[in-house]
Amino acid sequence: MAFTNEQMERYSRHIILQEVGVKGQKKLLNGKVLIIGAGGLGAPAAMYLAAAGVGTIGIVDADEVDLSNLQRQIIHGTADVGKAKVKSAKETMNAMNPDVTVNTYREFVTSENIMDLIKDYDFIIDGTDNFPAKFLINDACVMAKKPFSHAGIIRFKGQLMTYVPGEGPCYRCVFKNPPPKDAVPTCKQAGVIGAMGGVIGSLQAMEAIKYLIGVGDLLTGKLLTFDALKMEFHTVKLPKANGGCAVCGDHPTITELIDYEQIECDGK
Numbered sequence: 311m312a313f314t315n316e317q318m319e320r321y322s323r324h325i326i327l328q329e330v331g332v333k334g335q336k337k338l339l340n341g342k343v344l345i346i347g348a349g350g351l352g353a354p355a356a357m358y359l360a361a362a363g364v365g366t367i368g369i370v371d372a373d374e375v376d377l378s379n380l381q382r383q384i385i386h387g388t389a390d391v392g393k394a395k396v397k398s399a400k401e402t403m404n405a406m407n408p409d410v411t412v413n414t415y416r417e418f419v420t421s422e423n424i425m426d427l428i429k430d431y432d433f434i435i436d437g438t439d440n441f442p443a444k445f446l447i448n449d450a451c452v453m454a455k456k457p458f459s460h461a462g463i464i465r466f467k468g469q470l471m472t473y474v475p476g477e478g479p480c481y482r483c484v485f486k487n488p489p490p491k492d493a494v495p496t497c498k499q500a501g502v503i504g505a506m507g508g509v510i511g512s513l514q515a516m517e518a519i520k521y522l523i524g525v526g527d528l529l530t531g532k533l534l535t536f537d538a539l540k541m542e543f544h545t546v547k548l549p550k551a552n553g554g555c556a557v558c559g560d561h562p563t564i565t566e567l568i569d570y571e572q573i574e575c576d577g578k
């Protein structure tokens with residue numbers, strides 16, 4: 311695959327990087343990333359991955375764009391209110407970079423559909439905002455041996471970790487089980503500063519890009535936390551993969567996917 315002049319120019323700031331080059335850019339163009347959730351995290355992640363020339367990007371989201379989304383979900387505009395988020399996201403991404411094939415899935419992930427959704431992708435980005443989806447994505451990725459980036463944002467805080475099969479702990483090694491229903495407020499109840507999605511969602515895109523190119527250190531075995539009010543990033547080293555983990559451990563007790571009860575949450 312030879313680059314066109316237009317591609318050489320479009321990706322020139324990547325190609326000039328020793329760590330990327332033509333070889334790395336080709337890896338991005340051949341890369342396939344699935345983004346689950348086209349919201350606060352998924353919007354910036356999808357835009358940076360499209361701009362970077364990740365050749366195939368899947369977007370999963372059942373929701374429509376709501377006016378209250380626009381404070382942070384920058385892939386959608388005012389004229390998109392009422393439109394399916396996956397459609398609005400695809401239009402923005404295609405307008406930005408015609409090299410990118412955007413596959414849209416207008417559905418929520420469930421135990422029924424998730425294995426099918428993730429199977430053709432190299433890397434998964436969890437851009438969801440509720441614990442049932444986060445545990446489902448973790449368990450499915452562990453079972454399907456797919457790397458993924460976990461992230462969560464609320465108020466002025468964000469966190470991030472990356473799971474790579476066989477290389478470190480999974481989300482469940484660290485967080486065990488979803489918290490009791492209503493124990494943790496949703497972003498709708500608690501609020502979130504809009505730029506937090508930009509900070510943490512962009513870091514998720516960065517993890518996907520590094521994974522596809524094969525450079526640098528991923529947040530594997532580490533949890534990054536960000537406190538915007540203090541403007542402090544911390545990286546905590548996590549214990550090694552937990553041999554007793556219910557899903558990735560030596561004798562897993564979770565061998566089928568679980569649909570935990572959905573906390574009242576509408577992604578807004």
Ligand SMILES: [Zn+2]
Nearest residue numbers: 480483555558
């Ligand atoms: Zn585990």
